[in-house]
Amino acid sequence: MLMVESVLNTMTYLSAFILTYFSVFLILVYFDKKEYIQTYKGKKVWEPTVSVVIPCYNEEKEIGKCIQSVLNSNYPKEKLQIIVVDDCSKDNSFQEAKKYESKGVIVCQTPKNTGCAAGSKNYGVKLATGEILGFLDSDSFVEPDTLRKMLPFFEERDVGSVTPSVRILNPKNIMEQFQCIEYEVVIFLRRLLMAIDAVYVTPGPFSLFTREAFEETGGFDESSITEDHEIALSIQSKGYKIKSTFDANVHTIPPNTIPLWIMQRTRWLRGGVYNRWKYKYLINLSKWGDFGFMALTLDMILIIPIMMLLITPILRFLLYDHWMERIGLLSVFYSVDALWYIGFAISVISILWLYNVWSTMKNYAPKYKISWYIWPSYLFVYGISMSYVWLFVIWKEITRQKKGWDTR
Amino acid sequence: MKRKLSVHLYVGAFVITSLIFIIGFALGSWNQEKIYSEIGNEVVFLQERMRDIELLLVTENTDYFCDLYDEKLPNLNKDSYFLWEKLEYMESERGFSDPELKKQYFELELRDFILTKKAKEKCDLDINIILYFYNNVECRDCKKQGFEITKVRSTAESENISLRLYTFDGGMNDSAVVKTLLNEFEIVEYPSTVLIKEDIEIIKGYHSNSEIYKKIKGN
Numbered sequence: 001m002l003m004v005e006s007v008l009n010t011m012t013y014l015s016a017f018i019l020t021y022f023s024v025f026l027i028l029v030y031f032d033k034k035e036y037i038q039t040y041k042g043k044k045v046w047e048p049t050v051s052v053v054i055p056c057y058n059e060e061k062e063i064g065k066c067i068q069s070v071l072n073s074n075y076p077k078e079k080l081q082i083i084v085v086d087d088c089s090k091d092n093s094f095q096e097a098k099k100y101e102s103k104g105v106i107v108c109q110t111p112k113n114t115g116c117a118a119g120s121k122n123y124g125v126k127l128a129t130g131e132i133l134g135f136l137d138s139d140s141f142v143e144p145d146t147l148r149k150m151l152p153f154f155e156e157r158d159v160g161s162v163t164p165s166v167r168i169l170n171p172k173n174i175m176e177q178f179q180c181i182e183y184e185v186v187i188f189l190r191r192l193l194m195a196i197d198a199v200y201v202t203p204g205p206f207s208l209f210t211r212e213a214f215e216e217t218g219g220f221d222e223s224s225i226t227e228d229h230e231i232a233l234s235i236q237s238k239g240y241k242i243k244s245t246f247d248a249n250v251h252t253i254p255p256n257t258i259p260l261w262i263m264q265r266t267r268w269l270r271g272g273v274y275n276r277w278k279y280k281y282l283i284n285l286s287k288w289g290d291f292g293f294m295a296l297t298l299d300m301i302l303i304i305p306i307m308m309l310l311i312t313p314i315l316r317f318l319l320y321d322h323w324m325e326r327i328g329l330l331s332v333f334y335s336v337d338a339l340w341y342i343g344f345a346i347s348v349i350s351i352l353w354l355y356n357v358w359s360t361m362k363n364y365a366p367k368y369k370i371s372w373y374i375w376p377s378y379l380f381v382y383g384i385s386m387s388y389v390w391l392f393v394i395w396k397e398i399t400r401q402k403k404g405w406d407t408r
Numbered sequence: 409m410k411r412k413l414s415v416h417l418y419v420g421a422f423v424i425t426s427l428i429f430i431i432g433f434a435l436g437s438w439n440q441e442k443i444y445s446e447i448g449n450e451v452v453f454l455q456e457r458m459r460d461i462e463l464l465l466v467t468e469n470t471d472y473f474c475d476l477y478d479e480k481l482p483n484l485n486k487d488s489y490f491l492w493e494k495l496e497y498m499e500s501e502r503g504f505s506d507p508e509l510k511k512q513y514f515e516l517e518l519r520d521f522i523l524t525k526k527a528k529e530k531c532d533l534d535i536n537i538i539l540y541f542y543n544n545v546e547c548r549d550c551k552k553q554g555f556e557i558t559k560v561r562s563t564a565e566s567e568n569i570s571l572r573l574y575t576f577d578g579g580m581n582d583s584a585v586v587k588t589l590l591n592e593f594e595i596v597e598y599p600s601t602v603l604i605k606e607d608i609e610i611i612k613g614y615h616s617n618s619e620i621y622k623k624i625k626g627n
Contacts, residue, residue, distance in 0.1 A: 013429075016429075017425060017429060020425045020428055020429070021421055021422065021425045022421075024420075024421040024424045024425050024428075025417060025418065025421035028417045028420050028421055028424075029414070029417060032414070032417060196412070196414055196417075197411065197412065285413055286410075286413070287410060287411065288411050289410070289411030289412045289413035289414075290411065290412060290413055290414050291411050292411065293413070293418075333443075334443050334494070334497055334498065334501075335501070336436070336439050337436035337437075337439065337440060338429070338432040338433040338435070338436030338437070339432070339436070340436065341431070341432040341435045341436055342428060342429060342432035345428050345431075345432065
């Protein structure tokens with residue numbers, strides 16, 4: 001029993017240390033590169049030809065709005081090519097997309113279902129002629145000036161990709177509101193990572209690539225279920241940089257129920273593991289520096305301490321905790337030890353951090369209506385609940401479930 | 409192309425995180441010590457109350473003994489038991505122990521026990537006495553048994569059955585009190601529960617609260 005206790009204690013402290021270390025590291029990045037993070041927008045005035053590929057599978061309700069959002073771009077029409085690739089949808093997505101052919105949109109269908117977004121994207125690229133290639137999810141929508149705000153970021157020669165600010169469209173229910181905060185935090189986080197050239201995801205909803213960088217990677221990896229993550233690792237490993245914007249908005253529809261959310265996150269985590277294994281050589285920090293470290297550790301290692309911090313108290317409670325019955329609330333007061341103070345410090349850091357993120361992001365984001373109780377729940381429930389998705393990942397791996405689109 | 413590694417940020421983060429932990433440990437340890445010193449104060453306070461018992465001992469042969477016993481002892485035993493729970497929590501859960509304080513506590517218990525035994529005989533009281541021997545180092549079931557003993561105590565209290573409970577850490581070999589009791593009841597294994605009613609019964613090993621309670625009620 002005593003050995004189990006000391007193992008649990010050691011793991012808890014170790015987990016808390018890792019969690020605190022990453023939080024502090026990101027805060028230091030922020031203060032070290034504050035001006036760059038807050039102001040960098042790129043200066044290059046440039047109007048290259050742009051091809052936007054829209055992969056589509058069973059999105060008959062959204063595909064029209066998605067295409068229209070690109071058509072509404074304030075970008076020269078002659079320099080903008082739109083390609084919709086239907087992956088043999090079972091609904092009327094293809095017919096819906098066809099309605100836009102008269103507006104110059106190229107609509108095609110894969111010969112047979114490729115089973116993943118990567119397959120459709122690669123299929124669409126074969127028809128693309130632009131210098132810049134964009135990939136837009138069919139349940140996402142760009143704003144008229146999104147392209148114009150993203151292109152200046154290509155000013156440095158070695159920039160291979162630019163990511164927009166992916167935001168939640170009209171968050172209504174609790175799940176959508178949670179994700180709304182989460183997406184804002186991620187935009188901020190990506191700006192931090194950009195400051196140390198360590199962005200490791202080009203978001204699926206929309207991202208731009210130079211043709212040169214894209215072709216050098218060999219396109220999207222069709223064996224990956226998170227091809228947006230894989231291609232970012234690939235681009236960075238070819239020596240290109242990825243830049244991220246604050247205000248080039250792309251709106252997306254998040255999973256609005258818990259089962260859908262779990263399905264999406266399971267796919268992300270599962271894909272993340274495969275991709276990181278593929279790029280495990282990035283661990284050579286003397287060669288890959290900050291990018292290697294962040295790409296392999298952040299949100300992978302981080303999920304372990306979060307899970308540990310959640311599991312150990314539960315284990316303790318299930319195995320031994322009968323003190324509440326014996327000495328009542330004193331068992332709580334008497335247990336106030338180092339971990340409580342460290343936990344308190346982490347909580348204060350998280351609250352201040354979230355406050356800083358939100359007050360920065362409100363300058364760029366639409367005015368969301370977030371219920372008051374969502375904020376504490378986001379910090380202390382939603383964030384931690386992510387770690388439980390690992391259980392589904394493990395389950396899917398054990399049962400060897402097929403990888404696929406895993407969308408609505 | 410070789411990528412930049414922001415060594416200063418990694419080192420800075422390590423230093424700050426370590427500082428947070430050092431401060432956390434310092435505060436945690438300060439808090440635990442404060443709690444333990446509060447428990448120490450309680451022991452001192454109980455010792456003061458023990459003077460009342462000593463007064464009883466002096467008046468043992470007078471006619472007031474039984475009345476005084478009834479008035480003073482039960483509450484002291486109750487408080488004393490709760491104090492043991494707290495000491496136990498700090499030792500087994502928080503790894504915080506002060507052998508001197510425990511010795512003082514066991515001395516207090518022994519005096520209470522002797523007096524209760526005398527009162528039981530002299531005043532013809534129907535009091536059940538339990539001496540519970542445990543060992544925090546070499547005993548797998550002691551933690552569980554401690555929980556069961558507490559349950560016995562609360563059941564007896566709810567059913568208005570008179571029960572005095574005394575606990576002793578058999579691992580404290582350097583305590584004369586503990587040594588004496590171990591010898592007297594020939595305790596060699598833990599947990600062991602000595603049940604004193606009309607006669608003495610020694611229950612070895614782990615037993616559930618209902619088993620022990622049955623023995624107290626005598627059915």
